[in-house]
Amino acid sequence: MNSASKLSFGRIALYLVLFVFAIYYLLPLYVMLVNSFKPLDEIRQGDMLALPQAWTIAPWASAWSTAQIGVQATGLKPYFMNSISMVVPAVLLSTLLGALNGYVLTKWRFKGDGIVFGLILLSCFIPFQIVLIPMARMLGILGLAGTTSGLVLVHLVYGLGFTTLFFRNYYAAFPTELIRAAQMDGAGFFRIFTRILLPSSGPIIVVTVIWQFTNIWNDFLFGASFADVDSVPMTVALNNLVSSSTGVKEYNVHFAGAILAALPTLIVYVVSGRYFVRGLMAGAVKG
């Protein structure tokens, strides 16, 4: 069959629809990108879709290091660092603890483990708003109010339900005979975890990391509620950038800032998404 005969009417219509949707989703990104490279007066002239006549990276530089955020003209840079130092430990710890929980709940069953799992799962469904005030009190008691460590703790606790669910379901399908073989070979609790289970967990680790990273990086509510001056995350800072400009609205700077805020999640998707597909392929070849 040649390819020309496949191009039926239905197929053309399908591609057309897909194309329209792709444009629909890509257009905002295009507008942001294009306008972040324009001087402000070019934006004011009105054509949001036009390419810049005079390319400039000044808006990016400003957004990164000099723009007015709240009362200080620091740019987004320090807040970007705040976010990184919050997200990295929170993602790593919640993933690791989720993996351990999943391991215990499937391979070291104990009396009442189902109830424990049910309670952990329940935490996934508690709306953020409900925990705000108790959480603020807890952080105060622990002396972590307004600190990055406090935010890490909040995200760790809140993420644990999901990461446990992910790993529990993944490990439930993991053959118990493998654990038994390792036990017979003299391996203990942690050696079985690190040598047998974790090396086979690539795909679920990637899924969990993507999920946790995106959620924690994009979180606004916890950041706005619990952060102090030196722990404010990127999302909150972006909001401050956009709302705090006195006088003229520097749209080009806002666009650049918004892209900067979205960049890490994009990178995570691109990098680990590829690894994820590779992991799936390896599994498929295994048969």
Added chain:
Amino acid sequence: MSISMNSKTQSFLEIDNLGKQYAGVDALKSVSIDVEEGGFLVLVGPSGCGKSTLLNMIAGFEPATTGDIRIAGKSIADLHPSKRDIAMVFQSYALYPNMSVAGNIGFGMETRGVPKAERLKKIDEVASILQIEPLLKRKPAQLSGGQRQRVAMGRALVRDPQAFLFDEPLSNLDARLRVDMRAEIKKLHARLGTTIVYVTHDQIEAMTLATKIAVLKLGELQQVGTPDEIYNAPANTFVADFMGSPAMNRVTGQLEFSQGHIDFVVGPYRLRLHEPSEEHREIAARSGTVDFGIRAENISEESGAENTGAAGNALSLQVDLVEPTGSDTFISTKDEHAVFTARIANHVKATVGEKVELFFDMSKAHFFDSESGRRIP
């Protein structure tokens, strides 16, 4: 093997009144089996009868509800699986997917802190026994089913344990490979002389490999004995039906006295007992009901030497089905009184719907209580 035994007949592995309950339901009911050192015990029975449960209790993965397990006189019931000096080959092979073949075989030594040089030496030894040297660097995913099976055996072999446990090790292989591996396991056992407990639901595997067979049904031990005992003197109708292919012929009828002999009678048919026992006589005295059993190979188209002189061992029966297998032909007869399958020579022609004269080797007849199924000796 370093343990010296006092006498040859002393049992090495003792399974003593072992019982297991899951949530109050008996998976295993007070099973006792003794295995001599170097013996090959095969646990056989239909799916769900408790074979894996028993094996897992010997391995130490499941605690016993009641009873004890001893090796060379010492209880191992409270020991961790790694401390029992037992190696196991799992049904799924359970090879560590992220480790090479060499890594799989050496993992146990690694956890026990055996120096690397010694580890490699032992891995090479085992690999040469099992002829898997060229595979040592591969990952399990790159192996065929038969090769995985060998690696799984290598991982057990390298431990040089007091006993091997096999849980249906051949059930994932195709028919041809299964026969080959069966022979290899038998040779390996002869060469190593290590005690083996082997689980299967395949009665041919049980017959070919075992020095001792234990037949289980719904968690209850039905019979323990040599393959010969199990096959030729099944303790009850369950064992009789389970072992042997095609299944033993069984017909319910009466024992009756006739001219000083005892006959098994069903409808118009009479078969004379070869050497009736006291219990047969008692039943015949009241014309009691029994189950008569005879294997297909003990019914034939010619009155062999073993039948000469015995009167009343021939029946004229109507052929219902003819199944040539190449080497032999199975013919089934059927009427309202009895159904029989006989194994006859392949050159004999039988035609469906016609009558044939069949001779029953009554010295190989079995009788069972028609209610309890118990063998009547």
